Every structure is written in structure tokens, then in C-alpha cells.
Amino acid sequence: MSFFTEIGRYIIFMSFVFKRPDRRKVFYNMLMREMNLIGIDSLLVVVLIAIITGAVTTVQTASQLTADTGFLPPNLFPLELVGSVVGSSSILELAPTITCLILAGKVGASIASEVGNMRITEQIDAYEVLGINSAGFITLPKILAGIIVIPCLIIISNFLLILGGLLAAKLTGVMTIDQYINGLRSSFVSHYVEVMLIKAFVFAFIITSLSAFQGYYTKGGALEVGEAGTKAVTRICVTILALDLVVAKLFL
Amino acid sequence: MIRLEDINKNFNGKSVLKGISAEFLPGVINLIIGASGGGKSVLVKSMVGLEVPDSGKVFFNDLDFHNLDYSKKQSLRKEIGMLFQGTALFDSLTVEENVEFPLLMFSNYSKEERMDKVNSCLAKVNLVNVNKKFHSEISGGMKKRVGIARAIVMDINYLFCDEPNSGLDPLTARVIDELLKEITQEYHITTIINSHDMKTVKDIGEHIFFMHQGQKWWEGSRENLPMGQASNPELNAFVKASF
Ligand SMILES: Nc1ncnc2c1ncn2[C@@H]1O[C@H](COP(=O)(O)OP(=O)(O)O)[C@@H](O)[C@H]1O
Numbered sequence: 001m002s003f004f005t006e007i008g009r010y011i012i013f014m015s016f017v018f019k020r021p022d023r024r025k026v027f028y029n030m031l032m033r034e035m036n037l038i039g040i041d042s043l044l045v046v047v048l049i050a051i052i053t054g055a056v057t058t059v060q061t062a063s064q065l066t067a068d069t070g071f072l073p074p075n076l077f078p079l080e081l082v083g084s085v086v087g088s089s090s091i092l093e094l095a096p097t098i099t100c101l102i103l104a105g106k107v108g109a110s111i112a113s114e115v116g117n118m119r120i121t122e123q124i125d126a127y128e129v130l131g132i133n134s135a136g137f138i139t140l141p142k143i144l145a146g147i148i149v150i151p152c153l154i155i156i157s158n159f160l161l162i163l164g165g166l167l168a169a170k171l172t173g174v175m176t177i178d179q180y181i182n183g184l185r186s187s188f189v190s191h192y193v194e195v196m197l198i199k200a201f202v203f204a205f206i207i208t209s210l211s212a213f214q215g216y217y218t219k220g221g222a223l224e225v226g227e228a229g230t231k232a233v234t235r236i237c238v239t240i241l242a243l244d245l246v247v248a249k250l251f252l
Numbered sequence: 253m254i255r256l257e258d259i260n261k262n263f264n265g266k267s268v269l270k271g272i273s274a275e276f277l278p279g280v281i282n283l284i285i286g287a288s289g290g291g292k293s294v295l296v297k298s299m300v301g302l303e304v305p306d307s308g309k310v311f312f313n314d315l316d317f318h319n320l321d322y323s324k325k326q327s328l329r330k331e332i333g334m335l336f337q338g339t340a341l342f343d344s345l346t347v348e349e350n351v352e353f354p355l356l357m358f359s360n361y362s363k364e365e366r367m368d369k370v371n372s373c374l375a376k377v378n379l380v381n382v383n384k385k386f387h388s389e390i391s392g393g394m395k396k397r398v399g400i401a402r403a404i405v406m407d408i409n410y411l412f413c414d415e416p417n418s419g420l421d422p423l424t425a426r427v428i429d430e431l432l433k434e435i436t437q438e439y440h441i442t443t444i445i446n447s448h449d450m451k452t453v454k455d456i457g458e459h460i461f462f463m464h465q466g467q468k469w470w471e472g473s474r475e476n477l478p479m480g481q482a483s484n485p486e487l488n489a490f491v492k493a494s495f
């Protein structure tokens with residue numbers, strides 16, 4: 001199927017999703033369940049990845065800045081610069097993008113196979129026979145849960161990235177903690193935080209909606225459900241990276 | 253009463269339903285039989301609105317289902333129950349929550365009233381002490397029963413069953429058949445069952461429709477099934493192959 005037909009189908013799907021939910025109480029319960037699934041279940045992996053990435057970025061940036069390449073005199077840059085590079089790239093890129101690529105693999109794949117399974121076991125048909133707008137009933141709580149929870153995960157990730165860098169500075173001794181913190185402070189741009197939040201909301205929407213879309217139109221059996229999961233992950237990752245560039249270009 | 257008028261349906265240029273007209277009366281078991289791929293499921297899906305026929309009409313009493321406005325269609329839908337081939341139980345919900353679901357969405361009953369209704373439906377299908385189990389924890393026959401309970405919880409007038417016996421052992425299959433017959437007579441609802449099981453035909457079939465390659469090939473009562481007559485070789489072959 002061509003790229004444009006797929007986009008058309010996605011837009012039609014989304015037009016079904018954004019209708020008023022049938023029953024508030026049922027919707028609320030589903031929202032809570034989804035927030036748990038997305039938030040609590042992903043917390044540990046997000047924490048681990050953030051600390052490690054922060055540490056690696058610090059060590060590597062320090063090494064890059066002090067490397068003697070013969071082109072620039074060594075020690076041209078103050079080590080404080082490491083803190084500012086880690087701080088800015090965490091806010092702008094690492095926290096939103098790395099976290100969401102991880103979540104694409106975790107949340108995206110699980111939503112796509114959950115919804116795909118509902119399709120092949122006729123649960124979606126069962127909703128439709130009852131007169132329930134199945135696309136909205138299933139997807140809206142997931143999208144809303146994602147938009148609430150994923151930005152929180154990204155903010156947590158951001159703090160831990162910077163903390164990971166600080167731990168690396170202390171443990172490896174590439175620089176002092178004072179140098180790291182001074183660097184962080186001196187280059188803090190509050191607008192970057194806004195850009196991070198914009199990315200957070202956009203990516204959260206993409207992860208949840210694209211995976212539900214992929215699952216909703218599953219045809220066949222267990223094999224195709226698995227395929228829907230993998231396909232969802234690839235598409236989400238590519239879309240996130242493309243939109244990463246778009247947001248950066250528009251808002252920086 | 254359900255009446256079909258000249259239903260046609262194509263998939264990608266392939267004709268799957270060819271000019272089907274029929275009438276299904278309440279209080280009796282209407283059986284649609286025929287080999288796999290004959291169009292039974294598509295026909296039932298066209299009646300409940302999961303597929304839209306390319307042409308033709310589906311009447312529930314005097315209501316033209318596919319041409320009703322939204323709110324009339326929604327209220328008619330509350331009179332329709334369906335038992336799916338794979339039961340289609342909601343796997344994030346317990347047995348009890350599955351049966352409660354239509355009430356939760358569409359009735360204004362209190363929690364106690366809903367639970368009374370749920371428990372009486374579960375008792376109707378002879379299911380006790382499984383209220384809190386999930387669908388992965390109960391047997392195939394029990395799943396069908398939960399599916400039936402969920403289908404009838406809304407005081408329906410029309411019940412559709414797609415292959416209610418598929419995947420069941422012969423004994424359980426007979427129990428499910430009898431249950432469907434009992435419900436149909438007691439509530440005097442219009443029941444339409446898809447099946448390729450001749451045992452079902454013999455045990456509970458009252459009005460029988462034989463589908464062959466998308467056409468209504470034969471229609472009549474069980475007693476009039478043309479056993480061994482040369483006049484209808486396709487039906488004969490189907491009947492014979494089942495013994
Ligand atoms: N959604 C669909 N898209 C394309 N072809 C379909 C679809 N649903 C059913 N068919 C085709 O219609 C024919 C009848 O199918 P079906 O009604 O499931 O048969 P039965 O229930 O009698 O076994 C089959 O050839 C099937 O491949």
C-alpha cells in the first residue's frame with residue numbers, strides 16, 4: 001500500500017477517534033488502566049537508560065573536548081563546557097527523543113499487538129455490534145494516557161540524564177562536580193524546556209495513535225498481530241525522528 | 253422477524269452473496285448451513301451491520317436497518333445480541349464484567365440492579381462461581397456460555413450465533429445447542445445460527461437455509477430436508493458428508 005493511502009487511512013481513523021466518549025465512568029477507568037500500563041511499566045527502563053546515557057554523554061564529551069588532534073591546541077575549551085553540552089542536549093534531544101524511541105519499542109509495540117489481538121479475536125466487532133464507536137472507545141484513552149504520562153516520563157528522564165552526567169563526573173574524575181554544575185547553570189536556556197515539552201506531547205501522540213492505528217487494521221491471525229507490533233515500532237521511530245527535525249526547525 | 257431482500261455483496265470483484273432473500277421468524281431456530289466459504293458469516297455480518305451489503309435490504313420487523321438514521325439504528329442495536337465464533341470476550345475483563353459491559357454502557361441501572369441481571373443471565377446459561385475469572389481461565393464451553401450471557405443481557409429480540417459449536421467437543425456442542433433453543437423459545441426471540449454441523453440441524457434445526465457459493469440453494473423445515481434425493485446434489489453431498 002502506498003505511503004499516501006496509509007496517511008489517508010490514518011487521518012480517517014483519527015477522525016473516528018476524536019468523538020465524545022460514550023460513558024464517562026467507563027472512560028475514566030480505562031484511562032487509569034492505560035496510565036498505569038504506560039507509566040508504571042516503563043518507568044524502570046526509562047530511569048536506567050537516562051542515567052546511563054547521561055553518564056556516557058559526559059564522559060565522551062569530555063574526551064572529545066580534550067582530545068589532542070593537532071588541529072586545535074589541547075585544553076582550549078574549559079571543562080565547564082561539558083556541563084553545558086550535556087545539559088542542553090539532554091533537554092533538547094536526549095530526554096524527549098531517546099525516551100520516546102524506547103517507549104516506541106515498549107508502549108507502541110504492546111498497544112499495536114493488544115489492539116491487533118482485539119481485531120482478530122472479534123472483540124472490535126463485538127463493540128461495533130453493540131453500537132460502540134470502537135476506534136474511539138479503544139484508542140482515545142490510550143492517546144490521552146500517553147499525553148499525560150509520557151511528558152512526565154520525559155521530565156524524569158531529563159533530571160536523571162543530568163544526574164547520570166554528574167555521577168560520571170564524580171566517579172571517573174574527568175572533571176569536578178563544581179565544573180559540571182557551573183557549566184550546566186551558565187548555559188541554561190528556558191526556551192529549550194518549552195521545546196522539550198512540545199516534542200514530548202507530539203511524540204506521545206504519535207506513539208499511542210500510530211500503534212493503535214496499526215493494530216486496528218490487522219487482518220489474519222497471530223502472525224499478523226506480531227507483524228503489527230514490529231511495523232508499529234519502525235513507523236513510530238521514523239516518524240518521531242522526522243518530527244524531531246520539524247519541531248527543532250520550527251521552534252528553535 | 254427479520255426479512256432479507258435481494259442481498260448482494262462483493263469483495264474485490266468476487267461475488268460472495270448473490271441475491272439472498274429470506275425471512276426468519278421468532279421463537280424458532282433458524283439455521284444457515286453450508287460448507288466453509290459459502291458466505292454464511294458475511295450474510296450474518298451484513299444483518300448486524302458489521303458489513304454493508306452492496307445492494308439489498310435487511311428489515312427488522314419493519315425497520316430497514318441499513319437506512320435507519322443514527323439514533324434509531326443505535327436503539328435497534330440494543331435489541332440485537334451476537335455470539336461470535338471465537339466468543340470475542342473482552343480479555344481485559346472478568347466473566348462478570350463481560351456480561352455487565354452492555355448494561356454499563358447502555359442502561360441506567362444501579363450497580364446492584366446490574367449485578368442482579370448479570371447473575372440471572374449467568375444462571376440462565378448454567379454458569380456459577382466463575383464470576384471473577386478471566387477468559388483465559390475458563391474452558392471453551394464456558395466461554396461460549398459467557399458469550400451467550402453477554403448477548404442476552406440486554407433483553408434482546410434478535411440473537412445471531414456464528415458457528416456456536418466450533419471448537420467444542422460433541423457433548424458440549426449439544427449442551428450449547430439445547431441452551432440456544434431454550435433461550436429462543438423462552439424469550440420468543442428471532443434466532444439465527446450459522447453452522448456446518450449436521451448434528452445441530454438434526455437436534456434443534458427448525459427452519460433451515462442451505463447456502464452454496466453465495467446463493468440460497470435450498471430452504472425448508474428439517475423434516476423436508478431432501479435426504480438422498482437426486483434433485484439437489486449439492487445439498488445431498490453436504491448432508492451425506494456429515495455422517
Ligand atoms: N473482509 C473480507 N474481504 C474479502 N473477502 C472476504 C471477506 N470476508 C469474507 N470473504 C470471502 O467471502 C467468502 C465467504 O466467507 P464466509 O462468509 O466467511 O464463509 P463461511 O462463513 O460460510 O465459511 C469467502 O470466500 C471469503 O474468503
Ligand SMILES: [Mg+2]
Pocket residue numbers: 292293294414415446
Ligand atoms: Mg463463517
